[in-house]
Amino acid sequence: MTDRGSTRETAARLRRRIARTGGRLEATAEELAGRAGARTADLRDRAGAMTWQLRSTAAEAGHALQDRAAHTGRTAHHRALRAGRGVEHRVPAPVRVPVRFAMRHPRPVVIVGATGAAFVAAVVFGRRWAKH
Structure with missing residues (x-):
């Protein structure tokens, strides 16, 4: 049979081992939590940088598109003015007044x-x- 003294000694030794293992597990868990926190902060920084980069790229594209549209509008306006001036001097006198109106007010002319x-x-x- 087992001696009660050796059982108590074995139980005490097991308790000490469990306490040491628990301490090591706690330290490991804290270390992993620290790593996870650092990784989370790193990912947040990267996401913020990517968001900023995407916004600036979209803004640049929007500005380029606005510039291109403005240039196209100016070009079309100047061509229309040149065409109107060319027509204005070639048409008979009674038609010149409507041509001048059309050159000064292009929107109503387009609508009409x-x-x-x-x-x-x-x-x-x-x-x-009606024929069918």
């Missing part, structure tokens, strides 16, 4: 032109449908 084109298209399609 679109309305006229829609009216002509409606008449043409109406006649085709």
